[in-house]
Amino acid sequence: MYKLYSRIFLVITFVITVVSAIIATGLKFDYDFESFFPVNDPDLDYYQEFRRNFENDNDYILIGISNKASIFDQYFLNKIDALTDSLKNIPYILSVVSPTTIKNPIVGPLGIIEVPYIHLNKPELYHQDSLNIYQTKELPGNIFANNARSVALYVTTVNNPSKAKSDSIADNIFKILKNFNFHTTHVAGKVIGQKVYLQTMSDEMKIFVVSSIILVILFLFLSYRSVWGVVVPLIIVVVSLIWLFAFMKITGKSIDLMVTLIPTILYIVGMSDIIHLLSKYLEELRLGKEKIAALKTSLKEVGLATFLTTITTAAGFLTLLTAGIKPVREFGLYLAVGIFIAFILTFTILPAILINLNTPKITEKANHNKVWNKYLGKIVIFVFKRHKTILIITGFVLIASFIGISKIKINNYLLEDLSEKVQLKQSFNFFEKEYSGARAFEMVVNIEGSTESVLNYKILQEINKIEEYLYSVYGTGHIISPLFLVKSANRAFNGGGNNAFVLPEKEGFDQLVEKLSNFKKRKEFRTLISEDQKSARLTAKIPDWGSHLINEKNAQLENFFISKIDTTLINYKLTGGAHLIDKNNENLSKSMLQGLLIAFLIIAFIVGIMFKSIKMIIIALFPNFLPLVMIGGIMGFTGIDLKVSTSIIFTIAFGIAVDDSIHFLSKLRQELRKGKTLPYAIKRTMLSTGKAIVITSMILCGGFLTLILSDFSSTFYIGLLISLTLLFAILADLLLLPALLLMIIPKKLKEN
Template sequence: MTDWIKRTFWQYVARLILRNRIFILLCLVAVTVLMAMQWKHMRFTYTEANLLPDDHPVNQAYNEFLEVFGEEGNLIVIAAKDSALFTPENFNAWNKLSKQLQAKPEVSMVVSTDNLQKLVKNVEKQQFELQDFNSAEVSSDREVDSLKNELFNRLPFYESLLFNKETQTIRTAVYLDKEIVNTKVRKHFIFNDFIPLIEDFEESTGIDLRVSGMPYIRTLNSQNIIDEIGTFIAAALLVTSLIFFFFFRSFRATLISMVVVITGVMWSFGTLGLLKYEITVLTALIPPLIIVIGIPNCIFLINKYQQEFNKHGNQAKSLQRVISKVGNATLMTNMTTAAGFATFIITNSKLLTEFGIVASLNIVFIFILSLLIIPIIYSFMSIPKTKHLKHLNKRWINTFVGWMEDTVRNHRIAVFIVSLIALIASIIGIYQIRISGSLIEDMPKGAAFFDDIRFFEEEFDGIMPVEIMIDTKRKNGVMKPSTLKRMDDLEELIREIPELSAPISVTNLVKYSKQAFYNGNPDYYQLPNSQENTFILSYAKKSSSNANMLSSFVDSTGQVARITTFMKDIGTDKMEGIQEDLDKKIKKALPEERYDVTVTGKALVFMKGTKYLVNNLIMSLSLAIVLISLFMAYMFRSFKMIIVSLVPNILPLIITAGVMGYLGIPIKPSTILVFSIAFGISVDDTIHFLAKYRQELAANHWHIRKSVYRALRETGVSMFYTSIVLFFGFSVFMISNFGGTKALGGLVSMTLLFAMLANLILLPSLLLALERNIANKKVLKKPYIDVLAEDEEEEETTVTP
């Protein structure tokens, strides 16, 4: 009864599609136009990917810091390491660049040699004042040398912030307006104002400038994502169309498939706009993913149409059977693929949840588009010619299928031994995998700004901010001598950590005040003792200049202070070790009973996000396995068949994980996606094979060996076609400049290749080896859902050309 209902349903769907083809085409055009109208709502991300839920303690701590001190990622730094800078012409040009930047409305402040101010003592007023370091253009080498000497030898307050004394590298700090730093205004400023000014300076002076800072890096990185979307789509279309044409040798079949996937791409962009999701490094992958996943649908449908027409030469019957037979199979396989992506929704990470929603929805959309467009367009076209059907009898394909059958028939022991060796070797490799949570690891290694990141790491010990927020639990507690001493002790301990830069805090300003009190003598750049405190404090209280400088380091109540340091680009494992070391130093210098100390910053938030993501993605992969196992159980009603079907799909994942360990590819947000994506796609082959196998068992009176070999011959060609398309389709992502995207493409391609071999060789071998325990009427009962319907005479649908 269930089979009759299912067959009747799909026959009804076939009649509905073919009898209303013009109306359906008009509806598809209308929906496509509506989706295209949603493109205007697409937004490109202007912030780093936050992998943590909003209510996570680490996120809450970071947001609390932002509430007290404001956006910390608004600094852009420009540096020059060239002795030619210290000539009158070039030094004046360097200062002019600072003036030009300061004049921009998007810039809140520039700290450079142009506007650098020295803290000096006014004896008459008994207060500190700010005096210009460089008040006018220099006109001689002597003036430049004098300023250079004073900067490097008499202003330790600015060391690490504006210069490296050892290498004589000098830099300018540009602070963007905090209100625009996470908006599209930032992008406009950097591309239209900032970069042209840098290029003009380099052209006029011949000095190579280095630029970095999170706003600058994020802007160029986002632009790379935007640029790659078009490249990926073009490459995916080119590769899949060439492979498709190679298999089918038909321009019209290739063209129809391109119409399907291009429409799918338009819908995917429309979905992003409709849901108002940002385009991130992950959601940018969805349009080319739809191409790669959509082409196998086209292969199954067009291949079935040509097979049916080759049998009986009736176009109407062929088109109806395409929908009623392959429609059911492609629905099941697309649903398992969509389920693999949908499991990302449970991660509670906004980045992955949005990716999972859009990807799973559009996999369903591409199935619907394939099922509607291909039969309808073919119904308007002339019948296939002999040349269109030649590919059905290719000798090399028959040779490949023959090799698989021979391997399964005569070399099963070798198959099991190779599989076991691969499993053991992979488990060893898995133990060598490391977890990475670096903000910049996946950024384009060939980009100029990546070289600049390394430059700043070498010269100034990093660009990723780590913030230590100290709550003294009492008003004006920060400026207490005991607190300043403890903070200074902590900063000395931080300097002992090679991966962190010299810290910057209120202690630097207090030390500078003492130096100013002693007429600028750098030997007195240190915290004042108890006797000096009284005199220096009296000067500081009268100084408005000190109050302005103090606001960057202490909150308005004087209760909370910050210590800022910068971290080099290191892996998560090292970062965790540094955090543990830092926590010990903090507890030693600032006792918990007297101070509340929070360690935060972009680098640490990203590290915690990676750890959180890895744990949640393991859960999502487990959920994908459970969901698909339940689906297999519903299909075959056999627990033993579930176990057998999972083996050829989980083994490739284990092998891939082992390869990652051996090749040093870390687990990170991009590579962890490989497993859920590959599992959701590779299980499609298992469903096709087992469904055909069960059908053959019934047709061959439960003759197991005969059924296995016939199922292998029947499904081997289509599985090979689709696997090749998927392999080369995902390989397209390897042209990316982003390390994570490149690794994702390579690893998914490799996993799907392993999965194809496992499903075509290991799975049949297991069925034959366990034939008495598995393939019998008691174990393998008639399924609830028969994916491949039996061949039978169906009502023909009249299609008027």
Template sequence: MFQKSTAYTFLVLAAILSVLLVIFRPVPQFNYDFETFFPHQDEDLDFYQNFKSQFENDNDYLLVALGNDTGELLSANFLTKANSIHADVQKLEKVDTVISILNLEQPIIGIFGLRTRKVLDWSDEKSLLKTSSNLDQYRSQLISKDGKSLLLWIKNEQNISKSAGDSLYSSIKAVFKNHEIQPVAIAGKIQTQGDFIKLMQDEFGLFFAGSILLMLFLLVVIFRTWWGVIIPLLVLIIGVAWAFGLLIYLGKPLDLMSIMQPTIFMIVGLSALIHFFTHLIKKLKEAEEKDAAIRAVFKDLVVPVWLTILTTSLGFISLYFTTIPALQDFGWTTGLGVLVMFFAVVMVAPGLLYLFPIKVSAASQKSEKPSILLKVFSWQLKHRKWLRLSFLGITLLCFALGSTLKINGYLLDNLPLDHPIQQDFEYFDEQFGGSNPLEIYLSAGDGAKSLLDFEVLVEIDKVEAKIHELFGEGEAISPLTLVKSINQAQNQGNPQAFTMPSRGQRQRMNRWLEKGLEKADPKVISEDLKSGRISARAPDLGSLKMTELREALNEFVQEEVNADLLQVRWTGTAYLIDKGHKSVTMQMAKGLSIAFLLVAVIAGFLFRSWRISFLVLIPNFIPLIWMLGLMYLLGIEFKLTTAILFTVAFGIAVDDSIHFMSRLKQELMLGKNLIYALKRTFLETGKAIVLTTIVLTAGFGILIFSQFGVTHFTGLLISASMIFALLADLILLPLLLLPLKKMWEQKFKKP
């Protein structure tokens, strides 16, 4: 397969394929949809889909806080300008409704019927003074707690597309610019998606360029020959181009997780090339003829390298068996890209090596002194007992520390704390009761005719009071809100009457409820009046705290709410995301179990021994435990985006074990005893393992500089796990093999 003629044929095919990729260049599409982090095949997700069809999405809105930089918030000039903004935004094509204190009208029920009056009237100074004195009812809802900004709640078209959302957000910003008002803060889906994707595009290009520069630097340091730099760099660029070209042609948009893929593809490809090139240089130093050396190196190493690439790919692909679509997509696309990189290496590298004149300088052919690796090997044989106990002690300590880690994730925890988006969301959390949507589904029990029955409203009032107690003072809208509004209207608009009515007051408002239901926006009750919702906002307290509060509300409902009158169930996007974080242990266990099984099968097939395949897993399980200890020391919590790293780290770390064991098998098959075979394996393969670890650590290390939390933690934790894996493979693995000396020598004894 690796004869010169065959290699040239593959090289020509690779060149044709690359030219076609340039001519028919695929156009990448960037996308960010946080709903891909919902756990699919889940009854709560199915319930939410039905909920949306009955009511509406709970996140199709934009929050805008407007403040007066030049004076008081409640000044006639500012309110007139803000009202113009309100009207212009309402006219935009994809805007459904705009709600603010500026257009809010209070219904008044008198002896002459129903009339309305403006909650805030600034037509003259007297009206402004009179109406502004009654605005405490709307604090933390439509007016900030500190009274320095007012809220525009912009409800956009349901299920708005990414492109339409970008266009709408640009139009809204243009309205602000035309009126020369800069919002104090903006938060919402169409804003966050657009800003996320812009940041993703910037980081994708930055890390792609950074990865190329890093690979160039590492190649210069490692090989120090022009051909040892140019050939691998060409192979890596071609491999990455093929991988992304294939993924884009398959219709896969680039998302938040895709930022890491150029770096992953390059360092996996370079790791494979290092194994080929270090062995090639060794043969050339031994004065072996160039063509024969190339042919022998690729023939001997293609199977071990293929197995390491396969295990890395399977480590990523195992994420497909989780229930989170974002992880599934990242898993199969990265796994496929890694395989494409391998085929680029074997199709392009041999042909280029045959094509270019390569040689090893005379200086490099001088006899070498005993290597550091030889000293390390001798040292670890002398201290084998102490080393085994050290590994055991550190592992147990890390496991104990890691077992105390909490599962906790935030809606925007992929962004740094000082990012403008984070600051805007924090402003709404502090001043308007929250930016995180809360949705609770209500249904009438068997003992009630509708949610508007007086007895049912009493139960809803209990639930709302508990929500305010647990989650703060954010606005809550429900069927009870409509009843309270009519009760206030029946009392001449008195803010003190915005409360749960008495039984008699409730009976007198039936005729007005029908009219109120027709105009209710957002929709809070079904047409048959048997189901509804409590829609509120709360600060993003993290999945751990939110789960505790939700459980507290559930306990309150079970103990204090009459289930025969009212049924309560949590739903909504925030609930589903928090549930995704909560399922992190199951997701990680599922991914790791599949990865362990696949690697065990490969190792068992390679060495024809399940005992050996078990030993191969031990030094690759230890880095994962040590990662737990590192997370504890650094204060990194479990969440979806950190849990997947254990599967990824295992898939990459196992490569060195397979290289080590493959070489050991070759040495034993030559009839050498185990200790001598271990020594030769340690010296020959150890150098390549050290070099690949340096490449992997540096390659993933560059991701530490990302602003996205998932990318930053991937760089930090995977880099650390590669160092842990190096120690386990070169220090612990040989010591685990020594007690099986008789079994090894008997198994590979020459006839």
């Protein structure tokens, strides 16, 4: 009867899995940088208003090209000019600013004359052209490298292009650049970044899954020394993944940077329940029970503990819902769903398969089991003899860890996620080094309760003070603003000389602004001055100093503004995509602390129900709190900053690590209910659950370690730090947890 029902269930499961696999094939890779902006945030609302009033601050592509000889070489410049024409013909590209197309407008008696900065067909003028270029404030660091070894093209795309359009733009640019065969080329920008990230994610997802499978197969074979002990757990985890991917497709979720981690994490975390159930099943068979009786006992004794660990692990991931970043929240939600799917399938498919398999020959593995008992027994003896020493060492470790934690700082770099060997990162570093930087600086200056325009003379004088501070103290590159338009107009009406690139005296200013207003429908005007002329945009490029230093500079800027600027005339606000990412990083780090507190409360509640004892709650939480503190200390001493990737580690690791403690305490509770003394109960618990705890922990550590193969630093740190946390957690469970029990709980503990 059992076999009939189990086979019917397996057939139904197989059909559902086939359908799910068909659905899951529709999943697509997608990556949008803006999805990492904070949701329901006033700064995001302001940024969206900024883009409506002016333009999107990241719809551009930078192309840097160097030459073996001088950049003022006719053959090289002709190739740059031809490249410019080719880029203009690419669909979805609106404009291309190039060294060979920029001109200096001069207003004369006969109208406007546009004098090229480079006289392309007159190489005899190149020397004078170069002198003029490097005396023109807005060109060095923007179009021409500060060291005169390369030039840059500034390509503007359509507003917020879709993935298909972005891929088309990127593919065409790389194809054209390949045809021109320049000495070196560097390409950076949102469109390029998204393509690189998507390709890297796709490649790494395959590497992670294959690496995890190989690693788990190795651990399972060494643990169970049988084919079925490897194949059956693999089947259950793979089916869990297929069902989860189908669920993701049905709910409209695509594969982004965070989702690429889900298969590896679910694969190794889902294996934990299987190993605990299998280990208990084999233990019951060793005691001489029949297959069905062994299964029933295993489901009864391991079922509750495994259900509780499923809740704690899922809770760790669900605390990511406190984050203000959509991909992080979805990552936590879908992983939690996957954990429950894996739990359900473990306690349905696994018994169904085991019922239809021949009973394993346990006697052949007796020697293997004796080896485990030998070493676990030594650990028990060590804890009994040295439990006070363990607690003293723990105290010193805590002190050292807190010292390290005090050194942690919240910091973030835009492309730190990519390793130095990735071409996009090299290109980003190129623009950081050779030009004014690749990070956008965006400031909006608003008129304070006035009917005046931002082109008012007093307003521009205040903006001039701000720009002088930004150049000399803050460290921006050339600033494009309404003041830049006025200075450019003044230069154009005064013969085009660089000495006229200044804010003119009051006399004649009104006439100049009146002439400038005739161009208010042009893009240059509209992207810098709002339609009502009450807001001015100041945009520039800066090096990616990191959010920690930039926040310090922003605080100094605020102090300057309050003390040196007439705040009755104007106010200001910083905005832009980079600014939002920095703010998001800081907010996420704080929200993760809230999430960690929630996870602690959930675990405390579960342990409280199990033991109805405050002491047991403390005993259960402390061994899992210690590894987190140790990781914080390591981060502080090694200079690993707190950011999006490292802040989510703590809640994830805690939710996973606490599982072994619950399994240990659950078995301890069963032994105490039988009337055993505490030392004896600890010994039986260690010998019974110790093997499963060690195996699952090693699989988890090894599985997460595969993530260090990633070219993304966030994935690398998630793999490395969670692995270390789990390693510390297993030491805490095997050494510190029983030591605490011996110290805090009376020698003869009776059931409450």
